Amino acid sequence: MFTRIFNNIIGKKKALRAGELKLTRSDLEFAEGMRRKMHSVFGRSARIRQVDAGSCNACEWECTAMGNPVYDSQRFGVDFVASPRHADIILVTGPVSLGMVLALKKTYLATPGPKLVIACGDCSKDGGIYRGSYAVTDGAAEIVPVDSYIPGCPPTPRDILAGISRTIDAFIK
Amino acid sequence: MNPANEIHKKLTEGEFREEAAMLFDNGNPLMLMFCVDEREIGGGFTVYAVFSLKGEDLFMVLSFPVTEKSGRFAYKSITPLVPAAHWYEREIRDMFGIEPLGHPDPRPLVLHGMYPDNLHPLRRDVTVEQIRSRIDLEREDNYNFVKVEGEGVCEIPVGPVHAGIIEPGHFRFSAVGESIYFLDPRLFYTHKGVEKHFERIGFERGAALAERVSGCSSFAHSTAYCLAVERMAGVEIPEKAKAIRTLLLELERIYNHIGDIGNMCAGTGFAVGYQSGALIKEKLMRLNASLTGSRYLRGVNALGGVSRDVLEKADEILFTLDEVTTEYKDFMELLTGSVSHMERLDGAGVLSMDIARKLGATGIAARGSGINQDMRTVHKHLMYDSVVFEAHSRGKGDVLARMMVRADEAECSFSIIESILKEPYPGPLAAGIKGFPALSSALGYVEGPRGSVFYFVKTNDKGEPLRVKVRSASFCNWPLMPFAVRGNIIPDFPLVNKSFNLSYSGSDM
Ligand code: SF4
Numbered sequence: 001m002f003t004r005i006f007n008n009i010i011g012k013k014k015a016l017r018a019g020e021l022k023l024t025r026s027d028l029e030f031a032e033g034m035r036r037k038m039h040s041v042f043g044r045s046a047r048i049r050q051v052d053a054g055s056c057n058a059c060e061w062e063c064t065a066m067g068n069p070v071y072d073s074q075r076f077g078v079d080f081v082a083s084p085r086h087a088d089i090i091l092v093t094g095p096v097s098l099g100m101v102l103a104l105k106k107t108y109l110a111t112p113g114p115k116l117v118i119a120c121g122d123c124s125k126d127g128g129i130y131r132g133s134y135a136v137t138d139g140a141a142e143i144v145p146v147d148s149y150i151p152g153c154p155p156t157p158r159d160i161l162a163g164i165s166r167t168i169d170a171f172i173k
Numbered sequence: 174m175n176p177a178n179e180i181h182k183k184l185t186e187g188e189f190r191e192e193a194a195m196l197f198d199n200g201n202p203l204m205l206m207f208c209v210d211e212r213e214i215g216g217g218f219t220v221y222a223v224f225s226l227k228g229e230d231l232f233m234v235l236s237f238p239v240t241e242k243s244g245r246f247a248y249k250s251i252t253p254l255v256p257a258a259h260w261y262e263r264e265i266r267d268m269f270g271i272e273p274l275g276h277p278d279p280r281p282l283v284l285h286g287m288y289p290d291n292l293h294p295l296r297r298d299v300t301v302e303q304i305r306s307r308i309d310l311e312r313e314d315n316y317n318f319v320k321v322e323g324e325g326v327c328e329i330p331v332g333p334v335h336a337g338i339i340e341p342g343h344f345r346f347s348a349v350g351e352s353i354y355f356l357d358p359r360l361f362y363t364h365k366g367v368e369k370h371f372e373r374i375g376f377e378r379g380a381a382l383a384e385r386v387s388g389c390s391s392f393a394h395s396t397a398y399c400l401a402v403e404r405m406a407g408v409e410i411p412e413k414a415k416a417i418r419t420l421l422l423e424l425e426r427i428y429n430h431i432g433d434i435g436n437m438c439a440g441t442g443f444a445v446g447y448q449s450g451a452l453i454k455e456k457l458m459r460l461n462a463s464l465t466g467s468r469y470l471r472g473v474n475a476l477g478g479v480s481r482d483v484l485e486k487a488d489e490i491l492f493t494l495d496e497v498t499t500e501y502k503d504f505m506e507l508l509t510g511s512v513s514h515m516e517r518l519d520g521a522g523v524l525s526m527d528i529a530r531k532l533g534a535t536g537i538a539a540r541g542s543g544i545n546q547d548m549r550t551v552h553k554h555l556m557y558d559s560v561v562f563e564a565h566s567r568g569k570g571d572v573l574a575r576m577m578v579r580a581d582e583a584e585c586s587f588s589i590i591e592s593i594l595k596e597p598y599p600g601p602l603a604a605g606i607k608g609f610p611a612l613s614s615a616l617g618y619v620e621g622p623r624g625s626v627f628y629f630v631k632t633n634d635k636g637e638p639l640r641v642k643v644r645s646a647s648f649c650n651w652p653l654m655p656f657a658v659r660g661n662i663i664p665d666f667p668l669v670n671k672s673f674n675l676s677y678s679g680s681d682m
Contacts, residue, residue, distance in 0.1 A: 050338045054363040057678045058388030058469050063338050065458070068451035082336035097681075099285050099362035100341060101310055103333050129385050132373065134294055134304040135366030154388070156468065 034165055035076035045077030046164070049087035049111060053104050053143075054097025054136060058154040059121040063091065066157045073161060084110040089164070095123040095136040096143055108144045118167055119146045120160060122153040129153075147171070176404045176615050178552070181234045186248050189222070189237040194254035196224045196233060202546065203533050204232070204618075205627045205644040206261035208239075208269045210297045214612060214634055218246055218271055221629070222258070223616065230552050232616060239271050250276040257533030260652055268295040268368075283361045283681070286314030294369055297639075301369070319357045321347035326354065329663070333362045340677035344666075351662045356655040360681060367682040371641035376402055376476065376609055376630075379641065383628070384471045387645055387679030389432075392418075392425045393621025394628075394645070394679075395474035400554065401617025401628040402476055406606050413598040414478030419556040420490075420593050421470050421483065422619060423586040428457040429622035430579040430586075431501060433674045434508070437576055440668030441517040449504050453497055460493045478603025487594045498587055505580060518573040522669030524657040525570055536624020538650045538673055541575035543568035548620035555619075560589050570657075572672040609636040621646055623676065645679035 038046055050063055063080065066073040073079065081087055084107045096104060108117070119140040122128040126139045140146050148170060150163030175181055184192060197203060206222040218239040223232050239246050250273035252259040262273040263282035270293035284294075289307040292299060321328075327348050333341035343359040367386055371379055383398035384391040396418050403410060435450015458468040464483045465473045473479050483490075508514055524534070529542040539546050547564035549557045565581035567574035614631035624646030633639040650673055658669050 051334060052338075052340050052363070054365055055340075055678065056385040056388045056391075057340055057676060058385075058391065060338050060340065061388060062468075065451070065455060068455050069448055070452065070455050080338055094363065095365065097363050097365050098287050098308065098310065099364055099681075100333070101287075103341065103362070107334060123385075129382055130365050130367070130370060132301065133366040133370040134301040134308075135364050153385075153471070154469065156462075 030162070030165075031076060034078075034161065037165065037168055038077040045079065046088050046168070047079055047081045047086050048089045048091050048164075049084045049107060050080055050091045050093070051100075051104055051107050053092050053094040053100040053124070053140065055094030055121065055123070059093035059124075062154045062157050062160060063093075063120075066160060068157075071157045071161065073157075078161065078164060084108075085112065087111050087115070089116045089118060089167075090144070091118050091120050091160075092124050092140040092144070092146075093120045095127040095130045096140055097136050099135075101137065101143055104140070104143050116147045116167055116171060117144050118148050118150060118163060120150045120163065121155060122151060125149050125151070175234075178230050179232045179234050179616060181236070184235055184237045186237050186240070189220070189235055190249060190251055190254065192235055193222050193224075193251050193258075196226075196235075197255040197257070199227070200530075201225060201227050201233070202530075203255055203257040204625065205629070205642065206258050206265075207629065207640075207642040207644075208265045208271060208295075209631055209640045209642075210269065210295065211639070213297055214639065217241070218269060220248065220265065220271070222251075222255075223627070223629075225551060228551075232552075234616075245272065246270060247272040247274050249274050252276050256531040257649075259532075260648065267293070269293050270296065280317055283364055285361065285364075286312045286316075294366060297372075301373075314359075316359050318345045318359070319347075319355060321355050323349075325349050342677050346663060346666075348663055351664075353658050353661055353663055353666065356658050356666075358651065358654060360651060360677060363678045363681040365678075365682060368641055368643055371643075372638045376638060379638075380474050380476060381471075383643075384469075384474070386643060386682060387647070387676040388469060389429055390425070390621045390623060390626065390645065390676065390679060392421050392470040392474065393619050393626045394643075395471075396422060396555075397617045397619045397621075397626045397628045398630075398641075398643075399474050399476055399617065400619070401615050401630045402609070403606070404617060405613050405615035405630055405632070406609055408477055408604050408606050410478045410604050411600045411602065413482075413484070413600050413602055414604075415555045416593050416596070416598045417479045417481075417483050417602075418474070419560070420590055421465070421473065422555070422621075423589050423593075424457065424461060424464075424490075425470055426622045427497075427583050427586045428454055428461070429674075430583040431457070431497075431504075433671070434504075434576055434579055434583075436671050436674065437518070437572065437668065438508070438514065440665075440671045441514050443508075443511060443514045446504075446508050446511065446514060449500075449507060453500050453504060456493065456497060456500075460490065463489065475603060477606045478601070480602065482602060484594070484598060490590065491594060494587055494590060501583065515573065517665070517668060518576060518672075519571065521572040521665050522657045522661055522672055523569070523571045524653055526568070528656045529570070529653065532652050532656075533649050534624075534653055535649045536620070536622075536646045537575050537578055538624065538653055540564065540566040540578045541672075542570035548618055548625045552618060556593060560592050562589055572668060575672045611636045623647060623674065623679075624650065643682055645676060645682075647675040647677070647680040650675050651680055
């Protein structure tokens with residue numbers, strides 16, 4: 001499989017069939033841009049603490065997929081860390097169920113500044129499909145200051161990466 | 174009128190106890206138990222218990238009205254007779270304020286400290302505004318964790334936010350040295366009030382909500398939901414819709430099983446195995462996206478059938494699966510050939526068949542412990558009556574057994590998909606549904622990747638949802654965890670946990 005991806009990049013063959021793992025030129029350009037940006041802004045890497053605030057878990061799986069060999073976000077320094085103390089970015093998923101309000105607040109406070117908060121997924125923006133239920137808030141911004149949103153239900157790993165990149169752009173300005 | 178495979182019995186409290194105990198003792202598993210607030214349709218609070226009759230495609234639905242004594246609703250708990258009822262009864266207590274007298278565990282289950290006492294969200298006369306106005310986010314959750322005392326016992330609290338990218342839940346370990354003596358989990362941090370939300374948004378939008386009960390079982394949940402509503406409305410879905418649903422259910426199973434087998438490698442620190450699994454999973458997710466527009470197979474299920482003709486891309490499915498099969502074989506060879514990996518799996522996290530049966534285990538958890546129960550063979554739904562396959566189980570109940578059940582099932586799913594794609598399915602994608610009959614109910618069920626998923630829907634006198642009960646596989650399997658990890662070393666907990674791969678969101682709802 002690795003050889004196939006490799007040949008595909010080198011040989012610039014026509015895109016393989018859908019469902020096949022393929023990297024396009026834009027993927028590669030994106031990756032290079034991302035790497036440079038990380039280098040200049042965070043001095044090599046941005047560490048993310050992901051907080052599941054009542055998500056349906058699809059958003060988490062897409063975050064996990066960012067680490068697989070296809071996206072391999074670590075190569076441009078985007079990685080998930082175990083402790084908020086090590087994090088530059090907090091990535092919140094879910095509509096913030098009431099049970100997670102306190103944990104989200106604590107995680108935010110435990111993260112050293114300067115820090116960015118990204119709300120990932122439609123339901124983290126305004127409750128999404130759960131909006132109006134008694135057990136959720138109207139989105140992450142009610143609990144912590146949110147710097148940017150990544151739409152999608154769930155956003156794909158590529159969307160999340162692009163969202164992180166956008167957030168950093170806005171931060172530089 | 175109830176669907177043909179449901180036998181409904183309206184009983185008194187005493188008869189209910191007796192009948193439930195008898196059914197359970199005779200080896201008929203309890204599939205779900207719930208309460209319905211029927212006061213607005215001239216009834217009271219009614220408790221239902223659904224048993225699957227052994228070896229037959231029949232459900233025994235027992236129910237009894239809860240009687241009121243001086244403003245309090247209570248009945249005699251059936252947990253001492255039917256242990257599998259223990260979480261259901263605690264759930265009913267939280268959500269309806271009905272006390273199961275004599276229940277061995279008096280602690281709340283679903284509602285945490287911030288929810289007001291004496292306000293029970295699923296009572297029909299309790300409004301969202303009422304609940305919201307009485308929520309106190311500052312109030313602490315005084316959960317009474319089991320305290321183990323003795324020399325050398327040390328308590329380790331973990332969570333709700335964990336180290337990895339996983340869902341939140343709190344685990345209280347009581348350890349002696351390195352071994353786990355007792356584990357007391359506190360879950361329901363991600364409780365989103367989904368069941369009440371179903372009642373509010375109406376049947377049509379329900380499919381989208383069902384897809385978001387548990388991310389990795391999106392298709393299983395939406396299928397079970399649609400089947401429940403369709404059965405209630407007396408609608409027979411077209412063959413083509415059946416074929417597509419079966420196919421996508423199997424695709425969901427494959428990506429989950431292979432992903433889970435890979436994830437277990439993370440529990441043993443076997444990075445190559447982990448990434449190989451992740452790579453195959455990614456391929457399958459991309460296939461999902463190409464077929465349905467969603468990596469999680471969302472947006473396909475609709476009441477009455479499906480909205481996309483996935484079968485048009487049969488070639489692509491076969492092409493990808495062909496590749497995946499080869500890679501999967503290499504992958505399994507890699508894992509089974511790695512002594513250090515297999516050593517860790519062998520004998521870890523043993524769940525005995527007796528405990529699994531008593532606590533009502535389902536899916537992989539049950540089949541890994543020798544209980545050969547699979548909704549696809551016992552209660553044949555969709556196309557499962559025409560495809561030939563058998564349920565797989567292993568007897569040892571350890572992590573390895575659960576991995577091998579997954580491996581067997583994944584292979585089986587490949588062949589199910591192939592046999593579905595051999596036949597042509599002319600005809601429409603969906604049948605029309607003309608309204609929802611008043612005062613009707615039905616069960617809907619599928620075998621999802623983690624085990625059986627059940628929905629129960631009931632309408633009021635206007636044909637609007639009176640109750641939508643969701644029962645995910647994880648709700649049945651979470652209570653098994655303390656038994657499976659007992660005596661294991663703490664570093665093996667993530668591994669055992671991954672071998673069950675339970676959904677928090679699916680159980681917390
Ligand atoms: S945005 Fe969608 S996928 Fe993500 S957590 Fe919310 S409901 Fe789930």
